[in-house]
Amino acid sequence: MRLVPRILGQSLGLLALSALFAFGVNAARPDGLPLAQxxxxxxxxxxxxxxxxxxxxxxxxxxxxxxxxxxxxxARSDFEYQLxxxxxxxxxxxxxxxxEFQDIKPRLAGKDAVIxxxxxxxxxxxxxxxxxxxxxxxxxxxxxxxxxSLWQAEKLPVAKGVDGAPSSPTTPGAxxxxxxxxxxxxxxxxxxLSKAKAPRLSKAPQMSTATPAKAxxxxxxxxxxxx
Amino acid sequence: MPVPARAADFALRFALALVLFYASADKLxxxxxxxxxxxxxHVLPDAxxxxxxIWLPWLELALGLSLVSGFWSxxxxxxxxxxxxxxxxxxxxxWARGIDVGCGCFSTxxxxxxxxxxxxxxxxxxxxxxxxxxxxxxxxxxxxxGEGGE
Numbered sequence: 597m598r599l600v601p602r603i604l605g606q607s608l609g610l611l612a613l614s615a616l617f618a619f620g621v622n623a624a625r626p627d628g629l630p631l632a633q634x635x636x637x638x639x640x641x642x643x644x645x646x647x648x649x650x651x652x653x654x655x656x657x658x659x660x661x662x663x664x665x666x667x668x669x670x671a672r673s674d675f676e677y678q679l680x681x682x683x684x685x686x687x688x689x690x691x692x693x694x695x696e697f698q699d700i701k702p703r704l705a706g707k708d709a710v711i712x713x714x715x716x717x718x719x720x721x722x723x724x725x726x727x728x729x730x731x732x733x734x735x736x737x738x739x740x741x742x743x744x745s746l747w748q749a750e751k752l753p754v755a756k757g758v759d760g761a762p763s764s765p766t767t768p769g770a771x772x773x774x775x776x777x778x779x780x781x782x783x784x785x786x787x788x789l790s791k792a793k794a795p796r797l798s799k800a801p802q803m804s805t806a807t808p809a810k811a812x813x814x815x816x817x818x819x820x821x822x823x
Numbered sequence: 824m825p826v827p828a829r830a831a832d833f834a835l836r837f838a839l840a841l842v843l844f845y846a847s848a849d850k851l852x853x854x855x856x857x858x859x860x861x862x863x864x865h866v867l868p869d870a871x872x873x874x875x876x877i878w879l880p881w882l883e884l885a886l887g888l889s890l891v892s893g894f895w896s897x898x899x900x901x902x903x904x905x906x907x908x909x910x911x912x913x914x915x916x917x918w919a920r921g922i923d924v925g926c927g928c929f930s931t932x933x934x935x936x937x938x939x940x941x942x943x944x945x946x947x948x949x950x951x952x953x954x955x956x957x958x959x960x961x962x963x964x965x966x967x968x969g970e971g972g973e
Contacts, residue, residue, distance in 0.1 A: 599897070599968060606898020610885050618881035619874075622854070629854050629873040 645709060645738065650726060652738035654746045657711055661752070665708040669700075669729075671721035672714050672744070682713065682743070683753035690724045697732060709736045713743025832967050835960040836890040839903060842953060843887035849930050850880035864917060882906070890960075897968055900961035907957040911950040918943040 622628040643656045652660075660666035661682070668685035670677045677687040686700055704710050710729060714721035722739045729737045740746070748754060850857040858876035861867065867875060886906070889899035910928070928946070 599965065603898050603901050603965075606889075606895035607902045608898075610889060610895060610898055610902060611882065614882040614885035615878055617885070618878040621881070622877045627855070629858055629877055631873055631877075632870075 643708075645736070650723075650737070650739055651741055652709065652711055654740065654743075654750065657709075657738075657740045657743075658747075658750070658752055660709050660711070666711050667704055667707045667709075668740075669710060669712045669725060670714070670744075671712050671725040676715070678757055680744075680748070680754055680756050682747050683755040685713075685755075687758075688725060690721055690728065693725065693728045697728075701732075701734075704734055707736070709738050710734055711738050711740050711743075713740040713747075715742065715744035717742045828963075828967065832963050835956070835963055836893070836896060836900065839900070839957055839960050840887040840891040842956075843883045843890070843903065846929050847880040847883035847887065850876075851884065854880075863922070864913065865920075865922060866913065866916075897961075897964055900957070900964040904954070904957040904961040907950065907954040911947070911954045914943065914947045914950050918947060 619631075622631075643659050645652065645656070657666065657668075661668070661684075668682045669688045670681045670685045671688065671690055672681075673689050674687055677685075677689075681687070686703060688696055688700055712722040712725040712729065714725075719742070722741070722743065726737045726739050854876055857880065858873055861876045861879075862869075862872050883906075886899045886903050889895045890903065928950070
């Protein structure tokens with residue numbers, strides 16, 4: 597039967613002709629697709645960072661924390677840091693910036709965001725630290741306003757003690773995905789100091805609530821806000 | 824070949840050609856968006872996504888032109904039936920895999936987020952109708968050729 601070879605021949609002709617036109621026109625048009633690459637439209641990141649405001653929302657910060665794309669810098673004093681901090685955060689009090697920044701600098705490389713935080717809506721430490729960082733040439737610096745209170749209020753992973761301090765070489769430089777144990781603040785005590793001060797930390801979530809925070813949270817913490 | 828049979832043959836080919844023209848137009852204009860839709864089906868390796876996204880709309884256009892002009896129309900009718908059959912199977916497989924791809928058959932625009940989402944079963948049903956139309960058209964065309972009509 598001659599019909600089958602005829603159909604096959606016509607089909608191959610159509611396939612070849614259409615391919616010829618397709619790749620020829622694609623090469624000529626300005627918005628043509630590259631042949632060697634996959635569809636180059638990755639899904640846009642849910643985190644939208646804008647350097648204009650210099651601040652980052654808690655949701656965005658938490659997402660960057662979970663994906664390990666951010667490094668958190670705790671601008672509060674060493675004492676407050678040891679009582680509790682964002683897991684994986686590095687303590688960099690503003691007053692120690694000049695002496696400690698060079699040690700910390702390598703740990704900021706390769707991150708999408710460097711997030712400074714302190715505690716209390718009016719606390720200036722994080723903004724002061726962010727300013728120092730920008731002046732030192734660090735890019736993608738953001739401030740998580742009222743960071744510590746908000747972070748605790750959402751029960752995000754926290755740690756106690758000196759695990760993120762620059763003096764500890766074993767500590768990861770950036771946030772790591774949380775484990776079950778890490779998600780429970782009560783189980784994360786790692787130093788005698790943090791154990792001793794545990795009752796004080798247990799009050800911390802109350803500090804993040806709207807009204808009582810000022811009385812025992814922000815005002816107290818900002819006695820350290822000398823910058 | 825009697826006149827009614829010839830008219831039916833032409834009408835079917837014309838209808839199928841219209842479907843193919845309509846299907847190819849948006850994809851030809853927006854190859855980037857169509858490539859993203861092809862990728863969303865998760866059936867091709869990355870290296871083949873762009874070549875297929877470039878080629879497929881032109882194949883549909885060539886098939887439509889061939890069907891409406893009558894030139895190489897037996898091959899075009901058969902190839903269209905095969906193509907629509909493959910699309911139909913792809914929709915069924917995607918549905919079975921739980922991939923809601925929003926078809927991308929006739930438009931590369933993303934669905935309106937506020938609108939009621941269209942069920943994959945609707946697309947499967949629509950593709951089945953188109954596959955049936957293509958099969959019938961190919962059968963009529965090949966029968967006409969077999970009878971020595973053209």
